[in-house]
Amino acid sequence: MSVDRKRRRRPEISIFQWLTLALVAAFIIVPFYTTILGGFKSIGELRTNPFGLPASWDPANFTGIIFGTALFRSLWNSLFIACSTVALSVLVSSMAAFALAHIRFFGSKFLMSFFMLGLLFPASTAILPLFIKLRDLGLLDKHLGIIIxxxxxxxxxxxxxxHSFFKRLPGELIDAARMDNCGYLRIYWYITLPLSLPIIATVGVFNFVGSWNSFLLPLIVLNTDTNYTWPLGIMQFQGQYGSDWPKILAYLTLTIIPAIGFFLLAQRYIISGLTGGAVKG
Structure with missing residues (x-):
């Protein structure tokens, strides 16, 4: 009986939902498919047969990039910048959100609204003043400028x-810690953070992927080839009169694998972090 009840409770998926899922999956899979196969093709074959299988699976484009020095140097630069960005953003934003969620002070709601205004403005709108400020601080062509x-x-x-996750945590824990003469810093470090691993993973993955795929900011800040991140490494395959598209696609295939692996490892925490505070109780 229990098995029958579970089967009855499962919602049926309509044909329209299946078609929608298939369409969304196609938009995601087709670019990956063409990118991976394009790395095995020549420029002429890529133009005449962009979606079909290659006539000969020649791995010369992949091996030339793997055994070169530019790939791993750019991957290390991107990894260093992304990990540093994740560590600092998680630390600073979690401390600010903890103060706004559990400490009552004048202007806390105004500060929260002020931070939310940052969601309305894309980073590209501040590129020019940011470039001037980084130049004045001497942070051009340095990874620290991109991280900050x-x-x-x-x-x-x-x-x-x-903030949304911290507001859903039981207030009794904070009150009990305060009764034991724990300061807010100890409450944050020993009670709140251990309970916030799902949202930490969620914020970390979003910031890691955003930093890993960033192109405009490193393009503005970095000038030296040895400091380039992997998106800027694509420019080594672009000439004055043309681009080596098979090598570009092979380069993209090799550089996108770490981000996909990182996302697959942390997707369970992403889902639990985004839905952890959706239902109270």
Whole structure:
């Protein structure tokens, strides 16, 4: 009887929902499919047969990139910038969200609304004043300039996620800790953070992927080839009169694998972090 009840409770998926899911999946799978196969083709075959299988599976484009020095150097630069951005953004945004969620002070609602305004403005609108400020601080062509800028741009979204999660935590824990003469810093470090691993993973993945795929900010800040991130590494295959598209596609295939692996490892925490505060009780 219990098995029959579980089967009855499962909602039936209509044909329209299946078609919608198939259409969305096609929009995601087709670019990956053409990118991976394009790395095995020549320029002429890529133009005449962009979606079909390659005539010969020649891995020369992949091996030439793997055994070169530019790939791993750019991957290391991107990894260093992304991990530093994640660490700083999680630390700063979680501390700010904890203060806004559990400490009562004058202007807390105004500050929360002020942080939410950051969601309305894209980072590209501040590129020119950001470039001038980084130039004045001597942070051009340095990874630290990109890290600081990316942390600043990610704070609004991160604080909103942390604040929503912290508000759903049982208030009895905070009250019990206060009765034991625990300060807010100890409550934050020993009670709140251990209970917030799902939302930490969620914010970390969003910021990691955003930093990993960032192109405009490194393009403005970095000038030296040795400091380039992987999106800027594509420019080594672009000439004055043309681009080596098979090598570009092979390069994209190799550089997108770490982001996909990181996302697959943390997707369980992403889902639980986004839905953790959806239902109270």
């Amino acid at each position: 800028a990316q942390v600043a741009f990610s704070l609004a979204f991160s604080i909103v996620l942390f």
